[in-house]
Amino acid sequence: xxxxxxxxxxxxxxxxxxxxxxxxxxxxxxxxxxxxxxxxxxxxxxxxxxxxxxxxxxxxxxxxxxxxxxxxxxxxxxxxxxxxxxxxxxxxxxxxxxxxxxxxxxxxxxxxxxxxxxxxxxxxxxxxxxxxxxxxxxxxxxxxxxxxxxxxxxxxxxxxxxxxxxxxxxxxxxxxxxxxxxxxxxxxxxxxxxxxxxxxxxxxxxxxxxxxxxxxxxxxxxxxxxxxxxxxxxxxxxxxxxxxxxxxxxxxxxxxxxxxxxxxxxxxxxxxxxxxxxxxxxxxxxxxxxxxxxxxxxxxxxxxxxxxxxxxxxxxxxxxxxxxxxxxxxxxxxxxxxxxxxxxxxxxxxxxxxxxxxxxxxxxxxxxxxxxxxxxxxxxxxxxxxxxxxxxxxxxxxxxxxxxxxxxxxxxxxxxxxxxxxxxxxxxxxxxxxxxxxxxxxxxxxxxxxxxxxxxxxxxxxxxxxxxxxxxxxxxxxxxxxxxxxxxxxxxxxxxxxxxxxxxxxxxxxxxxxxxxxxxxxxxxxxxxxxxxxxxxxxxxxxxxxxxxxxxxxxxxxxxxxxxxxxxxxxxxxxxxxxxxxxxxxxxxxxxxxxxxxxxxxxxxxxxxxxxxxxxxxxxxxxxxxxxxxxxxxxxxxxxxxxxxxxxxxxxxxxxxxxxxxxxxxxxxxxxxxxxxxxxxxxxxxxxxxxxxxxxxxxxxxxxxxxxxxxxxxxx
Numbered sequence: 001x002x003x004x005x006x007x008x009x010x011x012x013x014x015x016x017x018x019x020x021x022x023x024x025x026x027x028x029x030x031x032x033x034x035x036x037x038x039x040x041x042x043x044x045x046x047x048x049x050x051x052x053x054x055x056x057x058x059x060x061x062x063x064x065x066x067x068x069x070x071x072x073x074x075x076x077x078x079x080x081x082x083x084x085x086x087x088x089x090x091x092x093x094x095x096x097x098x099x100x101x102x103x104x105x106x107x108x109x110x111x112x113x114x115x116x117x118x119x120x121x122x123x124x125x126x127x128x129x130x131x132x133x134x135x136x137x138x139x140x141x142x143x144x145x146x147x148x149x150x151x152x153x154x155x156x157x158x159x160x161x162x163x164x165x166x167x168x169x170x171x172x173x174x175x176x177x178x179x180x181x182x183x184x185x186x187x188x189x190x191x192x193x194x195x196x197x198x199x200x201x202x203x204x205x206x207x208x209x210x211x212x213x214x215x216x217x218x219x220x221x222x223x224x225x226x227x228x229x230x231x232x233x234x235x236x237x238x239x240x241x242x243x244x245x246x247x248x249x250x251x252x253x254x255x256x257x258x259x260x261x262x263x264x265x266x267x268x269x270x271x272x273x274x275x276x277x278x279x280x281x282x283x284x285x286x287x288x289x290x291x292x293x294x295x296x297x298x299x300x301x302x303x304x305x306x307x308x309x310x311x312x313x314x315x316x317x318x319x320x321x322x323x324x325x326x327x328x329x330x331x332x333x334x335x336x337x338x339x340x341x342x343x344x345x346x347x348x349x350x351x352x353x354x355x356x357x358x359x360x361x362x363x364x365x366x367x368x369x370x371x372x373x374x375x376x377x378x379x380x381x382x383x384x385x386x387x388x389x390x391x392x393x394x395x396x397x398x399x400x401x402x403x404x405x406x407x408x409x410x411x412x413x414x415x416x417x418x419x420x421x422x423x424x425x426x427x428x429x430x431x432x433x434x435x436x437x438x439x440x441x442x443x444x445x446x447x448x449x450x451x452x453x454x455x456x457x458x459x460x461x462x463x464x465x466x467x468x469x470x471x472x473x474x475x476x477x478x479x480x481x482x483x484x485x486x487x488x489x490x491x492x493x494x495x496x497x498x499x500x501x502x503x504x505x506x507x508x509x510x511x512x513x514x515x516x517x518x519x520x521x522x523x524x525x526x527x528x529x530x531x532x533x534x535x536x537x538x539x540x541x542x543x544x545x546x547x548x549x550x551x552x553x554x555x556x557x558x559x560x561x562x563x564x565x566x567x568x569x570x571x572x573x574x575x576x577x578x579x580x581x582x583x584x585x586x587x588x589x590x591x592x593x594x595x596x597x598x599x600x601x602x603x604x605x606x607x608x609x610x611x612x613x614x615x616x617x618x619x620x621x622x623x624x625x626x627x628x629x630x631x632x633x634x635x636x637x638x639x640x641x642x643x644x645x646x647x648x649x650x651x652x653x654x655x656x657x658x659x660x661x662x663x664x665x666x667x668x669x670x671x672x673x674x675x676x677x678x679x680x681x682x683x684x685x686x687x688x689x690x691x692x693x694x695x696x697x698x699x700x701x702x703x704x705x706x707x708x709x710x711x712x713x714x715x716x
Contacts, residue, residue, distance in 0.1 A: 008043065016040035016081050022397060025452065026405075026419060027084055027440055030397035034096035041081050041104055045111050048075035052121060062124040064135055068148050071125070072498050073447055075111075080441070082108055087440055090432045091423055091459050092399045093186070101179050109175040113168045116155035125149055140664045144498050147663070154296065156284065163283050170280050174273065174617075181258075181269045182432070182615040188257045188264040189230045190429035194250065196226040204242035206362055208469045215466045230254055231433060232426035232461045235474075238346040239361070251343035252603040259585075259604035266608040267585050273614055275579040290575040293621035298509045298628070298667055302576050305624050309572070312565040312627055315690050317597050319558020324599070327352055342602050353555055357548045361474070364549065367532040367541040368478055370424060370462060370471040376531020377485055378406075380521055384651050385493060385659070386411045389420065400427075402464070408492050418443075418454045418492035424481075425471070426461040434611070435460040435480050437487030437504075437515070443662075444499030454491040454503055458484040470535055475549065479519045486518030487511075493659040502662040508618070509625035510667035514658055516626070517633040523550055526645055557688040561627075566596040568624035570606065571613055575621040627684075635683035636674060 011017045014036050015028035022028065051074035058066050085104060089097045115121065128135075129149040137145065156167045195217070196202060202210050213226035220227060228234055230253060237250045258266040274289070281292040290302045299305045324345075331337035331348040340348075354360050378389045389406045396405040402425045408418040421440070441455040460480060465471045473481070490511075491503035504511050521527045525546050532541035570592045582588050589605045612619040619625070636658070639650050657674040671679060685691040 011039060011043055014040050016084065017043060017077075023395060024416065024419065025441075026396045026455065027080075028397055029084070029088065029399040029403075032084065032088070034094070034100060037081065037085050037097075037104060038100055041078065041107060044075075044078035044081050045107060048078045048111065049114075051075065052115060052118070055124065056118075056120050062127040064128055064137065064141060064145065067124045067128050068145050069498075071121075071148065072144060072500060073445065076447060076499075078108070078111070083440060087438055087457060088399050090436070090438070091457070092427065092430050093432075094430060098183055101183070102176060105175045105179055106172060109171050110168075112155075113171055116152055116157060117159075117164045117168065119157075122152050122157040125152055140496055140498065140501065143664050144501060147500065150296070154284065154292075159283065167280065167283055170276050170283075174276050174280075177269050177273050177276070178614070178616050181266050181273075182611060184258040184264040184266050184269070185609050185611060185615070186429070186432055188260070188262075188609075189433055191264070192230050192253045192257075194228040194253070195222060196228065199226070201243050201246055202226060202241065204240045205236060206240060206365075208365070208472055209236040209240070211466055211469045212463045229428050230257065231428040231431070232463045233433070235346070238343065239350045241347070244344070247343040247347060248341070255606075256604035257609040259608035266614070270574075270585055270607055270614055271579070271582065274574055274577075274582065277575065277620070278579050288576045290572055290621040293575070293617075297507050297622065297625075299624070302572060302621075305568075305572055308628065309565055309569050309624060312561060313569075313596060315685055316558050316561035316565055319690055320562035321597065323556050323559045330355075342599055345599070349556065353552055356555070357552050359545065359548045363545060364475055364532075364541070365472040366535045367545075368473040368475070369533075369535045370465075370473055370481075372531045372533055373473060373478055373481055374422070376527065377481060379530045380482075380527055381485065381489060382411070383646050384521075385489065385655050386651075387417065387492075416453060418456060420488060420492065421455070421457040423457060424460045424462050425464040431459070431461060432611070433461065433609075435484050437484045437491070439491050439503055442491065442499040442505070443494040443496060443502040445497050451497060454494055456488045456491045458488055460484065472535065475522070479522050482518040482522050483515045486515035489518070490514040490659055490662075493655055494662050495660045496662055496664050498664075501664045505663040507663070507667050508622040509628045510632075512626050512629035513632045513636070513671075516630050517636055517658075520633065520637040520640075521645065523553060524645055554689040557690060561688065561690075562596065562598055564627050566592065566598045567606070567610075568627060569596055570610075571619070571621060571623040574607070574613065631681065631684040632671060632679055634687040635680045636671075637687075638680075638683060639675065 015031045016036050017040050019025075019028045020031060051070075055067060055070045055074070058070075060066055082104065085097070085101075089101065125148055129145060132142065132145055135141075135145075156164055159167060196213065199210070202213070210226060213228055216229060217223070217225040217227040228237065228250060230250075234250050234254065238247055241247050241250075258264050261267075277289040281287070281289040284292055286292040286295070288302070290305070294301055294305065299308065327345060327348050328337075328340045330352045331340055331344055334348075334351070337344060337348075350361055382388055388409045388411050390409070392405050392407060396419065398405065398421070400423065402423060404422045406420040406422065407416060408420055409415060410417050436459050438457045438459070439454055440457060441452060443452065443454045445451050458481075462471050462473065462477065487504060494502040496502040499505075525543070528541055528546055528549075532546075533539065534541075570589060573588070573592050577588075585607050586601070586605050589607055590601055593599075593601055607614070612623055614620070636654070640647060643650050653674055657670045661670055668678075682691050
């Protein structure tokens with residue numbers, strides 16, 4: 001049997017290998033430095049390889065424990081090193097970390113190839129799989145065995161040696177391209193800066209926004225000026241700036257991220273990626289990359305996804321075109337705008353909405369102080385799932401002073417079930433764009449047999465408060481906070497033994513259900529009353545304002561739905577089209593725009609900064625999953641609309657099925673256990689007010705579990 005390597009003397013001070021004491025094994029985020037990662041990974045991979053050799057050298061007949069579980073538990077140190085690297089790089093990156101990213105990712109991919117393509121190891125896995133019907137396994141164990149075997153097959157274990165060599169090369173090239181793509185987006189975003197000398201150019205912007213841009217300018221020694229960046233996203237410019245030329249310039253800058261033909265250009269990276277993905281799919285016996293990916297999703301086939309998107313388009317397009325015409329007519333009628341452009345849409349859409357509902361969107365922001373929203377989120381989660389979140393001070397290491405850490409406990413048992421790290425403020429050049437959830441540690445067994453709880457992060461890009469202005473959120477921002485914490489709850493509430501199955505380790509077109517579901521509570525008065533307090537007076541948000549928020553919920557639902565459908569179709573087209581026929585990113589994207597009917601592109605393409613698709617494989621050929629899961633979440637929330645927002649029986653069942661099980665069971669079975677039936681395909685259109693025939697499904701409960709017991713990686 002191979003011997004686990006001794007920790008080299010030069011690594012004893014490496015916090016990734018020999019971490020300082022921290023409660024509950026919390027990661028050493030404050031002490032790890034860029035120079036620690038490469039030597040830590042090298043040692044961890046050496047240890048992991050010896051663990052694999054131990055499995056192969058075992059003279060006992062292959063069994064579930066000595067092969068499948070042993071493989072599941074191998075390489076945990078290597079996984080932890082890469083997990084921390086990814087979390088820190090994404091949220092608080094720097095040039096030193098980016099300089100080693102290629103080497104780290106390539107080493108990880110090579111190791112993954114070595115495991116997946118190891119013929120002797122696969123023989124042992126197959127030997128166990130072939131006798132699965134005789135092993136008397138639990139559902140969780142059966143799932144682990146099935147996922148392990150199919151994982152080998154999907155990663156090339158059955159290929160001949162020539163094909164394996166080519167697949168290795170493809171995987172390594174893709175890893176480099178994913179890294180390059182994300183670097184270009186981050187660098188391109190950080191590079192743009194617009195200095196404003198005359199405050200008149202900012203006419204129409206709320207005071208909070210001008211104060212933020214003045215603060216940015218002061219940080220760079222530009223006293224008496226204003227500095228506009230692309231991070232945090234300059235949404236307020238598009239919604240409020242009366243200066244049309246400024247809106248256009250910022251719009252073009254934002255849509256030209258990583259598309260400007262300079263050193264951070266992603267055009268060729270995209271074309272290279274889709275070609276390599278196509279070839280990978282062909283090696284694996286599939287017609288295209290989408291077919292390869294979807295073979296392991298709820299949707300199963302590209303045809304099923306295309307049919308789903310077409311049904312969405314049939315409903316959304318007429319409503320979207322009607323809405324867009326209203327916005328254009330409004331712009332022409334009020335400001336004489338005859339050449340309506342994309343940088344005009346958010347500005348006039350906001351004004352039309354405000355006039356229609358007789359309210360200003362700025363009216364709600366004073367009620368959405370981020371700190372109060374987080375307090376409301378805490379109360380909501382505690383009430384829904386019977387848990388307790390307690391903020392700690394200086395107890396756990398963090399990678400930046402802005403990060404807050406909460407302990408999460410189950411109220412009924414008193415058991416600690418997780419740590420939650422909250423990092424909400426933008427850091428241009430250091431933090432990736434967008435909002436996401438990630439796990440620094442998933443629920444599951446250690447090498448020593450301890451079942452560790454999850455350690456979860458939520459990351460956003462809101463403006464940091466200034467001395468005069470707190471961080472005030474829009475209603476959409478509040479939804480984002482609840483959305484990402486929904487992903488967090490999926491991990492915090494996880495049960496199970498095997499990390500590859502717990503938390504958000506589910507089929508990608510199911511993973512957005514737990515997150516999007518939480519957004520539904522945001523618009524409810526019972527929930528708003530817990531946190532929507534005026535920043536100055538502390539007065540609760542008026543009932544009439546809540547009513548207007550609810551009334552305007554579906555005002556532009558068709559347009560929003562069509563845009564998401566476009567993104568899903570763009571993704572599918574990239575991964576079902578023969579790459580040899582694609583000559584131009586812009587032309588390719590424009591064809592999809594024409595097909596869906598969204599407004600024509602007037603600046604850079606979406607594709608070159610579309611990280612969901614091209615900064616990795618997480619959502620590639622899977623972006624449709626947002627709409628797919630949205631249909632499921634509308635259906636599930638109907639249960640709470642009917643029985644009460646915090647109905648205990650429904651909430652307990654929700655935790656027991658959707659949130660705790662992770663990938664240990666088939667997602668459709670979990671849905672049916674929650675709802676007692678198959679999904680209602682019309683639930684989303686009904687919620688959006690776009691369903692012409694309102695035929696609700698019979699809600700029988702025969703598929704639900706009868707007992708109370710037993711009552712997720714970056715996702716965005």
